[in-house]
Amino acid sequence: xxxxxxxxxxxxxxxxxxxxKVKMYACGITVSGxxxxxxxxxxxxxxxxxxxxxxxxxxxxxxxxxxxxxDKIIAKSRETxxxxxxxxxxxxxxxxxVMARAHIGEPTLWLKATENIGNIISFIEExxxxxxxxxxxxxxxxxxxxxxxxxxGLSGRDKEDMLDGVRVENDETKKNxxxxxxxxxxxxxEICWDSPWGKGRPGWHIECSAxxxxxxxxxxxxxxxxxxxxxxxxxxxxxxxEALTGxxxxxxxxxxxxxxxxxxxxxxxxxxxxxxxxxxxxxSDEALKFALLxxxxxxxxxxTDGLFPAAEAHLxxxxxxxEKIEKAFPSETGxxxxxxxxxxxxxxxDFNTALALSGLFGHFKEAGRLLAGNDPAARRIVNQIxxxxxxxxxxxxxxxxxxxQYAPKEDIPADVKKIADERWEARQNRDWAASDALxxxxxxxxxxxxxxxxxxxxEKI
Numbered sequence: 001x002x003x004x005x006x007x008x009x010x011x012x013x014x015x016x017x018x019x020x021k022v023k024m025y026a027c028g029i030t031v032s033g034x035x036x037x038x039x040x041x042x043x044x045x046x047x048x049x050x051x052x053x054x055x056x057x058x059x060x061x062x063x064x065x066x067x068x069x070x071d072k073i074i075a076k077s078r079e080t081x082x083x084x085x086x087x088x089x090x091x092x093x094x095x096x097x098v099m100a101r102a103h104i105g106e107p108t109l110w111l112k113a114t115e116n117i118g119n120i121i122s123f124i125e126e127x128x129x130x131x132x133x134x135x136x137x138x139x140x141x142x143x144x145x146x147x148x149x150x151x152x153g154l155s156g157r158d159k160e161d162m163l164d165g166v167r168v169e170n171d172e173t174k175k176n177x178x179x180x181x182x183x184x185x186x187x188x189x190e191i192c193w194d195s196p197w198g199k200g201r202p203g204w205h206i207e208c209s210a211x212x213x214x215x216x217x218x219x220x221x222x223x224x225x226x227x228x229x230x231x232x233x234x235x236x237x238x239x240x241x242e243a244l245t246g247x248x249x250x251x252x253x254x255x256x257x258x259x260x261x262x263x264x265x266x267x268x269x270x271x272x273x274x275x276x277x278x279x280x281x282x283x284s285d286e287a288l289k290f291a292l293l294x295x296x297x298x299x300x301x302x303x304t305d306g307l308f309p310a311a312e313a314h315l316x317x318x319x320x321x322x323e324k325i326e327k328a329f330p331s332e333t334g335x336x337x338x339x340x341x342x343x344x345x346x347x348x349x350d351f352n353t354a355l356a357l358s359g360l361f362g363h364f365k366e367a368g369r370l371l372a373g374n375d376p377a378a379r380r381i382v383n384q385i386x387x388x389x390x391x392x393x394x395x396x397x398x399x400x401x402x403x404x405q406y407a408p409k410e411d412i413p414a415d416v417k418k419i420a421d422e423r424w425e426a427r428q429n430r431d432w433a434a435s436d437a438l439x440x441x442x443x444x445x446x447x448x449x450x451x452x453x454x455x456x457x458x459e460k461i
Contacts, residue, residue, distance in 0.1 A: 001014045001056065001348040002014065002348065002349060002350055003222070003252050003254065003350055003351075004254065004298060005252045005253055005254070006154065006230065006253040006254060006255050007153065007154055007250075007252075007253045011350055012252065014252070016058065016221045016251075017219055017220075017251060020057070020058060020059060021058065021059045021060075021061070022053050022058045022059070022060045022061070022221045022222065023216045023219075023220040023221050024046070024049065024050065024053075024060060024061070024062045024063070024220065024221060024222040024223075024224065025063045025064070025208070025212055025215075025216070025220055025222070025223050025224070025250075026042065026043075026046040026062070026063075026064050026107075026223075026224040026225055027064075027065060027208060027224070027225035027226075027229055027233070027234075028043075028064040028065045028066050028067070029066060029067070029095060030066075030067040030070055030072060030073070031066055031067065031068055031073065031088050031091035031092050031095060032070070032072035032073050032075075032076050032091070033076070033091065034091065034094055034095070034098070034275050034276075034277065035094070035095045035099065035275070035276045035277075036266070036273050036274055036275050036276060037259055037266070037274040037275075037276060037279060037288075037303065038226070038259040038266060039095075039276065040099070040102060040104065040276045040279075040292070041256060041259055041292050041301065042224075042225065042226050042256050043064075043099060043104045044102075044104055044288075044289055044292055044293065044393070045224075045256045045292075045293075045297045045351075046062070046064070046224050047104050047105040047393075048293070048297075048353060048391070048392060049222070049224070049254075049351060050062045050105065050107075051105070051391045051392075052347050052351060055344075055391060056348075060108070061108045061109065061216070062107045062108045062109070063107055063108060063109035063110075063111055063211075063212075063215050063216070064107040064109075064110060064111070065110075065111040065112065065113070065207070065208060065211055066088075066092055066095075066110065066111070066112045066113070067113055067204065067207065068085070068088035068089070068092065068112050068113055068114050069084060069085075069088065069113055069114055069191060069201055069202070070113075070204055073087060073088050074190055074191065077191075078189075083191070084190075084191040085114065085191055092112075098276050098277050098280070099276075101277075101280055101285070102276060102280060102285045102288065103285050103396075104393075109215055111211040111215060113202055113207040113211070116207065116210055116211050116214060117193045117202070119210040119211065119213070119214045120183075120202045120206055120207060120210040121183075121196070122210075123206060123209060123210040123213065123240070123244065124141055124182045124183055124206065125196065126244055127143065127182065127240065127243060127244055128141070130243065130244065131144070131147055132144055132147045132148065132240075132243040132244070133182055134175065135197045136173035136174070137173065138173055138185050139183075139185030139186075139197050139198040139199075139200055140173055140181055140183060140184055140185050140197075140200075141181070141182045141183035141197055142173075142174055142175070142179040142180065142181055142182060143179055143180050143181075143182055143236070143239060143240060143243075144175060144176075144179055145159070145176060145178050145179050145180070145239065146175070146176060147243065148239045148242070148243045150238075150239075150242070151235065151238075151239050152235065153235075153238070154230055154231070154234055154235050154238055154253060155230050155231035155232075155234075155235050157231055157235070159178060180203065180205060180236055181203035182202070182203050182205075182206045182240070183195060183197055183200050183201070183202060183203060183206070184200050184201055184203055185197070185198055185199070185200045186198075186199040186200045186201060204233065205232070205233055205236035205237055205240065206240060208233075208237050209237050209240040209241045209244075209249075212241070212249075213241070213244075213245075218241075218245040218247050218249075219245075219247055219248065219249065219250070219251070220249070220250050220251070221250070221251050221252060222250065222251070222252045222254060223237075223249070223250035223252070223253050223254070224253075224254045224255065224256070225256075226255060226256055226257075226258060227255040227256065227257055227258055227298075228258055229255070230255060234253065237249065238250075255298065256297045256298065257295075257296075257297065257298055257299045257300040257301055258300045258301075259274075259300070259301055259303060260300055260301065260302045260303065261274065261302075261303050262302070262303070262304055262305065263302055274303065279308065282308070283308045283311070283312050283406075284312060284315065284397075284402070284405070284406050285393065286315055286393060286394050286395075286396070286397070286402075287308055287311040287312040287315055287406070288308065288311070289392060289393045289394060290311040290314065290315060290357065290394060291303075291307050291308050291310075291311035293353040293354070293357060293392055294311070294353070294354055294357050294358075295354050296352065296353075296354050297351060297353065298350075312406055313452075313457065314452070315394075315406070316402075316406060316407045316408070317364075317452070317455040318360070318364055318395070319395075319397070319399045319402045319407075320399075320403060320407070320455075321364055321367060321368055321371070321382075322382050322385075322386075322395070322399045323399035323400055323403065324371060325367060325371050325378045325379050325381075326379065326382065326399060328371060328374070328379070329376045329378065329379035332376045332379035332380060332383070333383065334376075334379070334380040334383065335380055335383050335384045335387065336377075336380045336381050336383070336384040337384070339359075339363055339381065339384040339385060339388055340384060340387070340388045342356075342359055343356050343388045343389070343391075346359070353392060356389075356392070357392070360385070360389070363381055363385060364381075364385075366381060367381040367382060412447070412458055416445055416447055416458070417458075419438055419441055419442055419445075420438075420442060420449060420456060420458055422438055423435050423438035423439060423442070423449065423456075424455070424456055426438060427451070442458070443461065446460060446461050447459065447460060447461060448461050
């Protein structure tokens, strides 16, 4: 099995630190607002990682965190008048509920910054003792980037471009402008905790390092997150953790791509943020997963207006065939192991869900052919698809229930549908002349037909 390592910029054979066990951490959500499609994408990706590693026989301990105190949350507290800790708790509750609605698996461990203040303070104190951090006169504490020569190894940045895109605070209190905050002195009215440097709160980066050490010890196997976290967040995590321990923090650094909306970056300022709750009001959780996992997890994903409707249409066609096959062969319990082997081969190549999902079209086409010949092998294909692809969160529903909820309401006359079915059969038999003639017949009746790999759709002209 191979995993792409962002640190070395190549695929590497996966060998965990401890045989048979995997320690995996993925940076979670800063709860300054409701969960959006980008949050869901990252959570789905690492849920799939965990599921497949378990299928490969590993004992996986998977941790995710909630950042429940930071500048954005404090700003929201001021805006809403809700205390920061209460606001964060409300957002966590909402996020948990919508992730459960999306049937995204829970991690083994949930970690929260506010529940690790003692661990964070101890971590900072040790960094100061080792000469890697320093307190400022105003009560802030900074990491001394110059004390860690390997800084920039993950992102490939040097000190000249470290400040690009990074907000600089309190320059006059730092030794160097690129030093970053480990502890921030409290401003009036802000949520805060007592510390050796006065009342304050953790910087964003330190929480993940401290929580990891408390949960896993000095090293983990896989560290994940969105690609936007490579710099400065993950770069700073490496500096803090490795400066303290002298050991590689994570063996494999993995990053999922970013979400774009119709070619633009998703942002509140552009008004194009897609909330997960809104999407689940329109589409099934399976359609979201099918759409999001149909591309390589490392690639940016462009969410166009037709992405989720197209995914839902594919699943409706798949479930329609599943329903027919399960009714035709109700007692067949056999499987088709070749499908599972093909799936595993794709997933062992850096969790290639795109390749794994592309195989579905051929499997369903073969199942349809077998059904037409009244061959119970069709049910064995469906049984295996359900078993194998459940790892991706797909085909877990009763077919009739799924179709009742998500299939478009049938308003096409029976005679038109009969012609369309005859045309599809002609296409399957490569009788192009008959197919073209039936297309024209449909056009004369006021319908346009659009073909896909696994079926067709009709639209009123």
